[in-house]
Amino acid sequence: MKIDSELINEIRNKVDIVEIISSYLPLTTRGKNYFGVCPFHDDHSPSMSVSKEKQIYTCFSCGATGNVFNFIQDYEHITFVEAVKKCADMCGIDLKIKTSSDDKIIKKYKTIYDIYEISQKFYQNNINSSLGKKAKEYLYSRSLTDLEIKHFDIGLSLNENDMLVKLLKQKKFTDKDLLKSGLANANENDIYDVYRNRIMFPLHDLVGHVIGYNGRAYDDETTNRYVNSKETDLFKKRDFLYNYHRAKESARSKKQIIIMEGPMDVIRAYTIGIENVVATLGTSFSASQSNLIRRLSDNVILCFDGDAAGLKATKLAITELGKVGILPKIVLIPDNADPDEYIKNNGSEAFQNLLNKAIDIMEFKTILLKKETNLNSPEGVANYVKAMISEINKIDDDILKEVTINRLVDETKVSKDVIMSKLDNKKKELVITPKKKQTKKNKYEKSVQCLIYYMLYNEEVIKMYDRKITHIKDDNYRHLAFQISAFYKKHGYIKVADLLSEVDDVNTTKTIGSIVALELKDDYTKEEIDDYLNNIKEFNDLEKIDKYKSELAQANDINEKIQLANKLIAYKLRSEEND
Numbered sequence: 060m061k062i063d064s065e066l067i068n069e070i071r072n073k074v075d076i077v078e079i080i081s082s083y084l085p086l087t088t089r090g091k092n093y094f095g096v097c098p099f100h101d102d103h104s105p106s107m108s109v110s111k112e113k114q115i116y117t118c119f120s121c122g123a124t125g126n127v128f129n130f131i132q133d134y135e136h137i138t139f140v141e142a143v144k145k146c147a148d149m150c151g152i153d154l155k156i157k158t159s160s161d162d163k164i165i166k167k168y169k170t171i172y173d174i175y176e177i178s179q180k181f182y183q184n185n186i187n188s189s190l191g192k193k194a195k196e197y198l199y200s201r202s203l204t205d206l207e208i209k210h211f212d213i214g215l216s217l218n219e220n221d222m223l224v225k226l227l228k229q230k231k232f233t234d235k236d237l238l239k240s241g242l243a244n245a246n247e248n249d250i251y252d253v254y255r256n257r258i259m260f261p262l263h264d265l266v267g268h269v270i271g272y273n274g275r276a277y278d279d280e281t282t283n284r285y286v287n288s289k290e291t292d293l294f295k296k297r298d299f300l301y302n303y304h305r306a307k308e309s310a311r312s313k314k315q316i317i318i319m320e321g322p323m324d325v326i327r328a329y330t331i332g333i334e335n336v337v338a339t340l341g342t343s344f345s346a347s348q349s350n351l352i353r354r355l356s357d358n359v360i361l362c363f364d365g366d367a368a369g370l371k372a373t374k375l376a377i378t379e380l381g382k383v384g385i386l387p388k389i390v391l392i393p394d395n396a397d398p399d400e401y402i403k404n405n406g407s408e409a410f411q412n413l414l415n416k417a418i419d420i421m422e423f424k425t426i427l428l429k430k431e432t433n434l435n436s437p438e439g440v441a442n443y444v445k446a447m448i449s450e451i452n453k454i455d456d457d458i459l460k461e462v463t464i465n466r467l468v469d470e471t472k473v474s475k476d477v478i479m480s481k482l483d484n485k486k487k488e489l490v491i492t493p494k495k496k497q498t499k500k501n502k503y504e505k506s507v508q509c510l511i512y513y514m515l516y517n518e519e520v521i522k523m524y525d526r527k528i529t530h531i532k533d534d535n536y537r538h539l540a541f542q543i544s545a546f547y548k549k550h551g552y553i554k555v556a557d558l559l560s561e562v563d564d565v566n567t568t569k570t571i572g573s574i575v576a577l578e579l580k581d582d583y584t585k586e587e588i589d590d591y592l593n594n595i596k597e598f599n600d601l602e603k604i605d606k607y608k609s610e611l612a613q614a615n616d617i618n619e620k621i622q623l624a625n626k627l628i629a630y631k632l633r634s635e636e637n638d
């Protein structure tokens with residue numbers, strides 16, 4: 060569902076962020092701002108400031124920033140639209156009446172939601188009928204009880220061609236609807252059920268609507284062990300995690316989320332009281348899934364199958380999670396087993412032990428590398444150390460780096476000095492820039508920040524920025540400036556709290572937080588803004604000059620040299636004018 064942005068802003072205007080956040084956590088006043096303990100990091104002193112005037116919050120410690128909707132969204136782990144709805148309810152705005160253009164979208168999806176709801180009841184009925192006896196016995200034989208069957212809404216598709224299709228047609232759904240839902244297939248003359256004679260594990264969206272199935276064979280005759288629903292408008296594998304809607308609460312209270320591969324793993328974990336678990340359905344981990352995980356916790360345990368495919372999936376997930384700043388821990392299940400089998404055969408305590416001994420990503424990489432090398436030969440050790448050094452160079456986290464180096468020293472008896480001397484020190488070199496350029500760089504960065512600060516509060520400054528079309532080198536700042544300008548063009552005004560409703564990437568939100576926290580004086584002069592714009596331009600020129608200089612040094616062709624020299628002179632003249 061999409062809500063019109065004008066309506067979103069209207070709702071935001073009707074509520075007070077201080078009042079809403081106060082209903083979640085205690086706030087105290089200091090000056091014109093309110094302060095509270097930040098719920099988005101492990102906060103011990105009140106680091107979160109809430110501004111009544113600006114209607115936004117910012118955390119000085121972790122950088123969390125947003126408007127009232129962002130707060131509810133992140134606090135309750137719900138979607139942005141759900142947060143808006145929640146606020147609308149609080150101030151008595153009926154979204155349904157006012158979103159007539161969006162009704163079509165809801166209606167479009169409503170058909171599929173309805174089809175799935177009916178199918179789920181149908182499948183559940185089947186498994187509880189006499190026809191479901193064999194399927195239930197199969198589940199019992201796998202040590203599941205009626206409790207899990209009910210909790211996870213497990214059902215059964217019967218060994219018939221078109222039972223579900225017939226039922227849905229009776230309820231006046233069209234062939235087109237049925238095909239669109241992904242629950243029916245068609246050939247030249249017939250439309251028939253996709254799922255036959257399978258145990259049906261419903262797949263839910265983030266808030267708990269059924270949007271697909273994992274259909275599992277339970278007799279030996281069926282060849283495909285399990286079949287997942289094909290993708291539809293509502294079910295996209297890259298945006299999906301099994302059990303997300305149930306795991307939300309538990310992940311939040313335990314401050315940890317465990318990721319497994321299949322529904323059976325999740326259900327088995329539930330039988331031993333572990334509820335903060337989601338599953339990927341064995342597909343490769345996506346960027347979008349990383350973002351879903353981050354909304355629950357950054358304390359992540361990967362617990363994939365113990366076979367080669369599981370190791371491969373683990374490697375991919377480490378990479379994807381790394382991109383959103385999460386360093387997961389890893390559980391390696393022994394003997395190629397999956398978590399389901401392991402728990403069933405070894406019990407709760409043994410599995411809890413595995414969880415407690417989850418290893419860090421470097422230990423995981425060490426294990427993989429060791430499998431490939433012979434550590435009994437000096438040559439093998441040398442290759443192993445080299446490979447590990449290249450892995451250490453990829454780590455950003457200083458503590459993990461140090462721990463891994465010490466481990467490597469212990470293990471190989473290669474001295475720490477030797478290892479340290481082989482490490483990449485590129486980052487240190489980068490810091491050493493000529494002093495003049497460094498001061499200009501500082502001036503440039505400050506100008507960018509001040510410019511954007513005033514753009515956030517003044518239409519006049521946005522217009523000045525638009526007229527000059529100034530290029531900002533830093534991605535986050537450039538993107539933010541662009542978004543401010545786009546917001547102004549769309550709505551004809553600028554307000555940080557409303558802008559935050561339209562920003563959907565974390566980096567931009569954090570950048571807004573850091574800019575707002577500058578708390579510059581309210582008034583500005585046009586000359587000041589012109590200064591900022593000129594400083595930005597000047598620094599860009601300086602960068603260009605450096606670029607031409609190095610190109611000039613490398614150029615061989617005389618014509619090319621002359622051309623570059625001319626460009627260089629032109630830029631130099633311009634930048635000196637501004638000095």
Ligand SMILES: [Zn+2]
Nearest residue numbers: 097100118121
């Ligand atoms: Zn915080």
